[in-house]
Amino acid sequence: MRKVSGGVRVCRRSVAGKMKREVGKVLRSLTVEDNNHKEPMEEEEDDHCFSIGYLRNDRLEPSLVVSPRYNLLREVGRGSYGVVYEAIARKTGARVAVKRLQCDAPENVELALAEFWALTSLENRHQNVVQLEECVLQRKGLAQKMSHGNKKSRQYLRLVETSLKGERILGYPEEPCYLWFVMEFCEGGDLNQYILSRRPDPQTNRSFMRQLTSAVAFLHKNNIVHRDLKPDNILISQKSGSPVLKVADFGLSKVCAGLNTKNCEDHPIAGEDGKGSNQNNIVNINKFWLSSACGSDFYMAPEVWEGHYTAKADIFALGIIIWAMIERITFIDAESKRELLGTYIRQGTEIVPVGEALLENPKMVLHIPQRARSSMSEGVKKLLHDMLAVNPQDRPDAFQLEVRMDQVTCAA
Template identity: 75%
Template sequence: METAGGPRPRRTRSVRACCRQTATQDKSTKREITNVLKSLSMGNTDEDDDTEIDDTYVFQKNGGSSIERRVMSPRYNILREVGRGSYGVVYEAVARRSGAKVAVKKLRCDAPENVELALQEFWALASLEKRHQNVVQLEECVLQRNGLAQKMSHGNKRSRQYLRLVETSLKGERVLSHPEEPCYLWFVMEFCEGGDLNQFILSRRPDPGTNSSFMLQLTSAVAFLHDNNIVHRDLKPDNILISEKSGTPVLKVADFGLSKVCAGLGGSAACSGKDGEDNHNKNRTSNINKYWLSSACGSDFFMAPEVWEGHYTAKADIFALGIIIWAMLERITFIDAESKRELLGTYVRQGEDIVPVGEALLENPKMVLHIPQRRRSSMSEGVKQLLMDMLAVNPQDRPDAFQLQARVDQVTC
């Protein structure tokens, strides 16, 4: 193995690539985007109209529309583009009424695979009834089509456009609109001004206090998601954002495009009695860890061995978290083949190649991981053993999210 500097992967087989790069929009594009999410009042709507007055928005285009309407001031002003990936663009914006900064993600829903990613993110975030300080908050989601838009609501059977979007994802073919009628989903979320975990860690000197805090926050977020029957499936430093509004860095797990909501699991059933809380934790984890997934997806350096085979449970998130924490503690990095960025990530060296840990363990299940890597590492025995358990080849040997949270509490004390 090798630490920060120049090791490059022998190949990049990530199912999903994300490249964040700052750019300046030209004036015409910015003017068009600034009109996003305007309030709309309509009259004489008939039963065939999906639009509800209270939940309707408009994306005004040049030339106006034949529909009579009264357009209010823009709800959000777009400031700049802050990220661009394979499936969408993220902007920094300001809510005009409150003055609060928000992030606005625009995803084009033309191809069925794009629709599936957008809906998975929407379903995951919309299914959360409670907020968690370490999970990015969705303020609203808006479906735009043919100049008009409608606020999305989870399971809205009255909206034909929503149902067609679901049908597009399920059938794998376009049913929502023609190619000349672009369709978009806009996600309005809390804005994280501190960048992602890569940028934050690698731009600062090592700080044991920050490392301990981040370990606690990450395990708390994953426990919350698993308690709500959500498997993230793409945990990596790129998808962990930093908010510094409170004066101290707060992690936010984001980007739920590959997530899976394990519907039908009763993980939040109330328990009573002396051991009620312990029984509650056991019940909620046993359910989600019995839900088997088969889509091999994620980013290769963070994928568990069983994900490469396409048969896994929520324990795959624990493996990915182990890779992230190990890389964060020892500042292990590699150079991404596509973006040429230095990224946090742990790997195994095979000759001149660097190989994802999960892939290497799949090829050689008896391989012993050298934790810590550095001889002068200050890693405690408790943290070392915890990482070994999180990165176990057999998922059953890994702690579940709630056991992990308790152990991190112990080792960081």
């Protein structure tokens, strides 16, 4: 395997550098308010909002960790603009994931709000989409619970203004502003870790294929284009005994509800009232045109590289993931040194993302499966060819895909 970088391409602005680790600090919440009612939330007597209980180099003084709402146990993930912790909710004892995003730059705020809008615009839950429990804005020792589309909240509107104007409005280096996302915890890691640490299992593959297509159909039905589907952003929950996939990380997602079908990105705060129209969305979600090159190279559709695409780009990314999962096609990421699931095209000594290769040569024929002794059925092979069609109009939409995936996995 060749070492390559599966670098992330972020919409409009580049992501800021990695955040500095803050050790030995307890993040205090002097008052926690619900920004709908303007009344203090029910709190413990000493009302710290979050506390760090896991550190590599330093230890916390016991007196600093009194009655937190969530105890942060350990760091489980770190990206270019946020840190994810495993945590315990003090009142219920439930294990949760807490993502901390520092709002120190407009691009960070934009990514945080994209995730916030996507997850809070969902009126119903889906077992294969990660569940957001709450979002808290912390600044100047004040923690305020954020609610979707609340135009009466000055803090919420200032975050939106920061994102739109591209200027720092909230927080200063000596007085940082944070958004905390409290979500369900997935103890099984991500799809890379789960698949590559186990022996091949066709039954698990079929189950995961159905779960993934069900999740994407649900998102598209709710007018959400994920735009960064990849194994890193697919988590595994094992609470029920059998593995359940959870599509996560909506920082590059786009909510396209109630917008003109010509260009979704003309309206960067789409659906913020949480009441986006669902009428005819089964048809119209694939008519919303997006223009920002988003995602990670190895999963990007040809049209995304050109910057003119629709929700069908999610179908292409799903095809890359499923193909790589079935045949265990991997590459080594140059930055993280991790082995990642991802399909590619060999060009001499180089490997090139499938979408980029198809953009350069639209007549190129994909060899699915790659391995001569593959157990891939004819039905799955034909479906993958259709999902990875160079012309997005030749791909099934998410709802057609869900029906066809049920058919080919039941027949296998």
